Amino acid sequence: MGRVGVDLYPTPDQVRRPLSRIDRYDRFVGGFAGNVATGLARLGIRTAIASRVGDDGHGRFVHDFLVAEGVGVQWLVVDTELRTALAFCEVWPPDRFPITFYRTPTCPDWRLSRTDLDLEAMAQVPLLYVTGTGLARSPSRETTIEAMTKHTGRTIFDLDHRGVLWEHAENYRLYAMLACRYADVVVGNSEEVMVATGVTDERAAATAILSLGPSIVFAKRGQDGCAVHEAAGTTEVRGFPVQVSNGLGAGDAFAAALGYGLLLQLPLERTVALANAAGAMVATKIPCSAAMPSLSELEAFLEERRG
Numbered sequence: 118m119g120r121v122g123v124d125l126y127p128t129p130d131q132v133r134r135p136l137s138r139i140d141r142y143d144r145f146v147g148g149f150a151g152n153v154a155t156g157l158a159r160l161g162i163r164t165a166i167a168s169r170v171g172d173d174g175h176g177r178f179v180h181d182f183l184v185a186e187g188v189g190v191q192w193l194v195v196d197t198e199l200r201t202a203l204a205f206c207e208v209w210p211p212d213r214f215p216i217t218f219y220r221t222p223t224c225p226d227w228r229l230s231r232t233d234l235d236l237e238a239m240a241q242v243p244l245l246y247v248t249g250t251g252l253a254r255s256p257s258r259e260t261t262i263e264a265m266t267k268h269t270g271r272t273i274f275d276l277d278h279r280g281v282l283w284e285h286a287e288n289y290r291l292y293a294m295l296a297c298r299y300a301d302v303v304v305g306n307s308e309e310v311m312v313a314t315g316v317t318d319e320r321a322a323a324t325a326i327l328s329l330g331p332s333i334v335f336a337k338r339g340q341d342g343c344a345v346h347e348a349a350g351t352t353e354v355r356g357f358p359v360q361v362s363n364g365l366g367a368g369d370a371f372a373a374a375l376g377y378g379l380l381l382q383l384p385l386e387r388t389v390a391l392a393n394a395a396g397a398m399v400a401t402k403i404p405c406s407a408a409m410p411s412l413s414e415l416e417a418f419l420e421e422r423r424g
Contacts, residue, residue: 118167118264119251120148120226120277121193122202123175126363126403132208136217139207144175146182146406147204148226149248149277149369156373156395156409158187162380165189165242167234167264169225175201176225182406194233196225208403211361220282227254231263240267244376247300248277249313252292253284265299271379274331275372276305276313290315297329302379304372306337307344319344320351335389337371339364340397343389354389357397357422366405367396373409394418 124147127139146155150168157164166188170176172195179201183190203219220227229251239245245268251261265272274296280286293313297303303310303326307319316322323334323346334346342356374395378388394415402408410418 118246118261119150119229119248119257120202121146121151121166121168121170121179122148122204122220122224122226123179124148124405125203125205127206127208129403132210134207136205136207136215142205143403144178145404146179148202149250149275149372150226150246151179151183152366152369152405152409153246153373153376154183154188155186155406156370157376159409159411160373160377160415161412162377163189165192167192167229167239169194169196169229169233171195171199171201171225172197173200175203192234192239194225194229196228199223199225199228201225206363206365208363210363212364214363214365216365218279218282223254226251227257229260230256231260234260234264236264236267239264240269242268243270244380245270245272246275246372246376247272247296248275249289249293249296250277250279250282252296253279253282253289258292262296262299265296268299271301272299273302273304273372273376274300275368276303276309278305278309278312289313294329297326297331300331302333302335303331304335304337304375306339306368310334310336320346323351335375335392337368337396339367342393343371345385345389352386354386354393356393357418359397359401361400363403363405364400366402366408367400369405370395370399370409374415377412390419391415
């Protein structure tokens with residue numbers, strides 16, 4: 118549920134250039150909801166997206182790509198007034214990937230309302246993903262919180278901190294902490310966990326989130342792996358160092374594989390290993406959604422690095 122749009126990435130010969138000097142792009146479906154839905158579908162999970170796109174060529178591109186990937190689009194609403202959200206991305210490997218968002222003052226997925234959805238049907242799904250960006254504007258904010266409060270399955274809240282997308286950056290913490298009260302699982306990188314709580318120690322920040330109700334907090338650390346924080350303590354699962362081409366989609370690949378493991382009730386360490394591997398694989402590619410791995414590709418990656 119949440120952010121979907123079009124990512125415009127520089128063609129391979131245009132990397133390491135500022136936006137002002139890029140003149141050729143490749144187009145991909147992007148945004149948390151678009152990427153994670155694709156990632157789950159490629160892992161064999163029956164998946165639907167709840168979002169909005171514009172009544173334009175980019176919106177039809179998003180719709181057709183998701184249909185081809187096997188993602189349910191019954192809750193992908195066409196907005197007849199606003200145009201599909203765009204994100205222009207610069208690529209400066211290994212660790213700088215600025216994004217210029219075309220989403221403000223608002224965009225279709227921020228206009229997602231309860232009348233767009235069957236919240237009673239959504240309440241019954243075993244796994245619901247929502248994100249911090251979905252809380253940045255109304256009515257998406259209220260729709261997201263209502264979906265969380267009604268949901269009877271496991272709810273994953275991805276902190277997805279994008280300060281530039283908030284009219285008042287200080288409100289992020291307020292709404293992120295509210296959403297944590299209705300989440301079962303919270304996911305974010307180490308910095309996001311601390312930003313969401315205002316606590317400058319990762320374990321202490323995770324403990325603050327756990328005190329609100331979630332049973333587990335996953336703090337991503339890039340190639341260093343992931344810290345799994347529970348009330349009883351912290352487990353660290355190693356990562357997979359790779360040559361990074363684009364780090365922007367790695368977190369969404371992690372989230373998709375994490376959901377796969379949780380749905381299948383795999384051992385926690387196995388689940389996080391799959392998630393770390395998915396993130397590493399996508400980080401070696403330029404696209405996000407189009408680079409999401411299949412289960413066989415994930416297994417092959419893990420086997421190659423076993424031991």
